[in-house]
Amino acid sequence: MALNNTINISAFDGNTLVGCLRILSDGYYFSTITEILVRSSYQGKGIGKKLMELAWDASPTSLFFGAQPGNEVFFEKLGYQKSMQSFEKKKARPN
Secondary structure, three states: OHHHHOEEEEEEEOOEEEEEEEEEEOOOOOEEEEEEEEOHHHOOOOHHHHHHHHHHHHOOOOEEOOOOOOOHHHHHHOOOOOOOOOOOOOOOOOO
16 A cells, blocks of 8 residues: 555756655555655755655655654754654675
8 A cells, every 4th residue: 555655756957856755655644754865966955845845745644754863953944843763673784
């Protein structure tokens, strides 16, 4: 069901992809931003903010996502609040 509700949002400068965001959702209770990427040379120009605004508009539910350390302030400025804690279990890299 979630794969049927995947939403991809992209930002282009002409033919150049400069940003993208992906939402994975069950369509009823839960939507998560699995990734938001903005090309480094385009950061600080409002592209990430616009992608997040479009994500909010497109999502059928509230949004949940994790932020890499140091990026929390960006999301807080957009009105997002810290909520659930995440966990990870790392796999060893193959030789």
